[in-house]
Amino acid sequence: MSRDQFEQELGKIVNQAYGYCLRLSRGDREEAEDILQESSVAAYRGIGTFQEGSNFRAWFFKIITNQFFKRGARQSFATISLPENPEPFLYSMALNHGVSMEADPLETVLAKVDSFMILKALDALPDDFRIACSLFFVSEMSYDDISVSLDIPVGTVRSRLHRGRKMLQQKLWNLAEEHGYVGGLNHA
Amino acid sequence: MPDEMYSCEEVLLKLADFVDRELIDSEIAFVETHLSHCPECKHAVRWEGKILKKLADCCQSVEKPDALLERIMKAIPVE
Numbered sequence: 001m002s003r004d005q006f007e008q009e010l011g012k013i014v015n016q017a018y019g020y021c022l023r024l025s026r027g028d029r030e031e032a033e034d035i036l037q038e039s040s041v042a043a044y045r046g047i048g049t050f051q052e053g054s055n056f057r058a059w060f061f062k063i064i065t066n067q068f069f070k071r072g073a074r075q076s077f078a079t080i081s082l083p084e085n086p087e088p089f090l091y092s093m094a095l096n097h098g099v100s101m102e103a104d105p106l107e108t109v110l111a112k113v114d115s116f117m118i119l120k121a122l123d124a125l126p127d128d129f130r131i132a133c134s135l136f137f138v139s140e141m142s143y144d145d146i147s148v149s150l151d152i153p154v155g156t157v158r159s160r161l162h163r164g165r166k167m168l169q170q171k172l173w174n175l176a177e178e179h180g181y182v183g184g185l186n187h188a
Numbered sequence: 189m190p191d192e193m194y195s196c197e198e199v200l201l202k203l204a205d206f207v208d209r210e211l212i213d214s215e216i217a218f219v220e221t222h223l224s225h226c227p228e229c230k231h232a233v234r235w236e237g238k239i240l241k242k243l244a245d246c247c248q249s250v251e252k253p254d255a256l257l258e259r260i261m262k263a264i265p266v267e
Contacts (some may be wrong), residue, residue, distance in 0.1 A: 003264070003266065006264075007257070007261055010257065010260070010261075011257050013259045014256055014260070015249075015252050015256075017248055018252055018253070018256060019247055019248060019252075022250055023247065029253070033253060033256070033259075036256075036260065037263050038258070040260045040264060041263055041264055042262065044264045067246070073197070074227065086202055087232065088203060088232055088235060088236045088239075090235065091232050091235040091236065094235075101227070101228060101231040101232075101235075102231060104238065105235050105238050105239055106239075110239070115246040116241060118242070118246045119246055119247070121249075122243070122246075122247070124260075128260055132241075134247065137240075137243050137244045137246075137247040137248070138244075138247045138248060140244060142210070143208070143210050148248070157206070158204075161204070162204045165204065165240070165243075168243070169239065172239075179220055
């Protein structure tokens with residue numbers, strides 16, 4: 001792949017890549033750009049490992065993830081306690097607090113939870129779940145492609161996404177309660 | 189119309205895979221058959237889809253730096 005071709009491929013995904021780096025850095029824009037720049041240099045140097053015709057985006061995001069950990073990122077783990085029932089957390093909690101199932105979650109439970117709060121909640125997840133969920137939300141890649149980018153089995157991708165999103169919904173419910181929205185009643 | 193149908197519990201267990209479009213065709217058909225006659229599960233799927241879209245929109249709508257690609261390519265040595 002020539003330099004021009006590399007630039008062309010990178011140009012198609014650079015905004016998504018920056019978005020992923022921004023979540024890896026927990027919103028630190030300067031660090032995000034550093035990660036992206038280092039990853040781009042590493043990717044160009046290692047372009048021989050990229051198989052023409054394969055998924056450039058998944059390959060490049062794998063390099064970003066590796067670069068992030070090389071920078072000495074601490075991996076955080078936590079014992080997470082989640083309800084056993086299979087129901088989606090926010091939906092289940094909302095119904096239990098009197099919200100109509102026909103209501104719009106964005107206009108009821110999450111009405112007072114803004115983008116900044118949502119991103120902070122995502123950034124506060126333990127690393128394994130945060131990274132998988134961030135990659136999913138930023139790129140909307142398939143489980144197979146996420147598996148390539150994170151170098152983990154598809155089953156592990158599924159598990160981290162599902163559990164991570166459940167944890168995130170738990171945090172969003174807590175935020176909704178803190179900001180005065182519980183059970184369909186706006187508490188001023 | 190599929191002969192087999194899922195129960196509510198089975199649909200809820202597959203809900204995340206369903207909204208992520210990670211089910212195989214036969215599973216999708218079973219889920220959709222169930223949703224066509226179960227408003228509770230149908231609304232659960234709707235909620236999950238709206239929440240996920242909101243999360244994706246938050247992650248994707250962050251302000252991008254100007255001339256990002258240009259700066260990145262300047263850092264890559266020309267051989």
